[in-house]
Amino acid sequence: MKLRKSLAVAVAGAAAVGLTACAGGAAPTQNGGEGDADTVTFRSWSPIEQTTRQMIEAFEGENEGSSIDATIFNYPEYLVDLQSRASSNTMPDIVGLQPGALTQQYRDNLMPLQDCAAETWGDDWQDRFYPIGIEQSRMGNPEGDENFYSLPILTQTVNLWANSNIFDDAGLEVPKTWDDLKSVTEELSGGDAAPFLLPAKDSWLRNVVFLQIANNVSPGTVYEAEDGTIPWTDPAIVEAFSYWSKLFSDGIAQDGAIGLDAYPSAVNQFEAGNAAMIPLGAWWIQQSDPTKSDIPPLSEGMSGYEPFLFPTIPGGASESQFVGGIDVSLGISKNTANPDLACKVLTDFIAGSGAQKLVNTMNDVPAVTGLSPEEFTSEKQEEIWNLFVDEWLPQVQYSRYFESPKLDQAVADALAAIATGDATPEEAAASVQSVQDTLN
Structure with missing residues (x-):
């Protein structure tokens, strides 16, 4: 899957567009930035570095004086970096997330995003998104917590x-x-x-x-x-x-x-x-x-x-x-010194000029309706794209994710045991139930 596919780490030559050479770069301030009110930091495993560079160029071209300091990691390395930054209170301003377990793991480090969304798109902002993206954005929230701690950029x-x-x-x-x-x-x-x-x-x-x-x-x-x-x-x-x-x-x-x-x-x-x-x-x-x-x-x-x-x-x-469901979503650190700029970047990456650059590469299907690549190279490519955005995604109601990382692993292990002949379907189901019992 592209989500876990090995991605190139941002290279030093990309510094001109705000990409650092490796995880961390210069020593961050407490909020993960460089102390510059016109800069926000962005860390993720996706979109890939080349696409992220194009998105940043589009945003900075329309917002003179503002800059985005971004690093794109391989997925496993990103998880280590994010955990380290969260524990040291040096979270980046904007972070890449997945719905459910990963977002919930860092919920206490994230600011709710519904006000940012409403200020950008109006009170009916949820209508811009495919329904599955809105549903999964709050996956795993504690009962009664209706906040959006991340919003999708790709589905x-x-x-x-x-x-x-x-x-x-x-x-x-x-x-x-x-x-x-x-x-x-x-x-x-x-x-x-x-x-x-x-x-x-x-x-x-x-x-x-x-x-x-x-x-x-x-x-x-x-x-x-x-x-x-x-x-x-x-x-x-x-x-x-x-x-x-x-x-x-x-x-x-x-x-x-x-x-x-x-x-x-x-x-x-x-x-x-x-x-x-x-x-x-x-x-x-x-x-x-x-x-x-x-x-x-x-x-x-x-x-x-x-x-x-x-x-x-x-x-x-x-x-x-x-x-x-959601391919990748973005969250904003609650300790960011630049909440307005971080909101502006996040919403641009979802539905603005940055999002258009993202969609142009067909990195995946957008999270909001109405976005299409500016160029198709064949009728078949366009037909497949339209099939996804017009017919399939509006009908998605079942999640490709489990909320609990323990349960996710238990199901994967049970399926592996069946594949190798080490468990019957009945035994596999019982093994998952034993993990479920510990969660209950």
């Missing part, structure tokens, strides 16, 4: 992608049901490309595939288990684990799937044409970024790809369910 669906060239050559349609998936996999077996490339090594990938399965088996039930309303051993949840198991026992996933990571291994194979299907998400459209050169043939204008929803499950929902 996404999780779904499947097909190599349309392989499907066209074979005279096949993308699968809509589980039986279709099995049939298509069998038809494509024995060829040069893997029929269904499952990078099951990554815990996040296992979980997003499982959540698509679970919501197709019984829409919304998995979240009832998450909040303790029903046990994880509920028959619908066990059935969802069973269909995850069938990916392996029915020969749909490739041999050795549990040892394959998504980035860089699986995505490189998919982009090279060595797989017919792969589970990723809306962010895959970034492979066709119009601002890049030397794009592989399949990715140029999205010519070789087709997105589709996870197939329906026998006895489950009659139509494929939409799962997704």
Whole structure:
């Protein structure tokens, strides 16, 4: 997933546009800045450094005298830096976050953002966002706390992608049901490309595939288990684990799937044409970024790809369910010395000139409606973009995240145990319930 994909650390040559060479840069003041009322600091793992540079240039070009001091980390390094700064009370002015666990971990360090949003966009500001983004922005808040401690700049669906060239050559349609998936996999077996490339090594990938399965088996039930309303051993949840198991026992996933990571291994194979299907998400459209050169043939204008929803499950929902949510969101430190400027930067990155630069690279789908790239390189690229923003994202109601990091890991571990044959679906469900019991 792009969220955890290795990203370039900001380089010293970017200093002219406010990017520091490495984590920390010059010794920060208590609020994470440099003591300059016209500068705000920004730390995150996303957007990537090249895109962040363009966003900063756009903002600074319209706000003479203001500057943004930014560093983009690899995701694991960012988490370490953020934790260190929070513990030493040197939080950056603006920080990259994810909904649920990560935002809640730093809630006490963050200022509520609803006043910033209302002052910028008016009292009806929530209407600008896709509903799933608003819902997830408060995910995990304590009961009665209606504050927004972060706001999204990018959203996404999780779904499947097909190599349309392989499907066209074979005279096949993308699968809509589980039986279709099995049939298509069998038809494509024995060829040069893997029929269904499952990078099951990554815990996040296992979980997003499982959540698509679970919501197709019984829409919304998995979240009832998450909040303790029903046990994880509920028959619908066990059935969802069973269909995850069938990916392996029915020969749909490739041999050795549990040892394959998504980035860089699986995505490189998919982009090279060595797989017919792969589970990723809306962010895959970034492979066709119009601002890049030397794009592989399949990715140029999205010519070789087709997105589709996870197939329906026998006895489950009659139509494929939409799962997704926030890609990356931003928060503002409550100790910032520059709250007005920080608000101005954050809202610009969401829906202003900075956001336009972000969308132009197709880094992912915007968090607000009405934003589109200024250039499309093909009709197919534009059709796929419009499919996401006009049809799929407005229908997303099921989250691709768990609120608790412990539960998130428990589900990922249970799925890995099933994949390796170390646990049955029933045993996997019971193992998650044992973790749930400690949370309750």
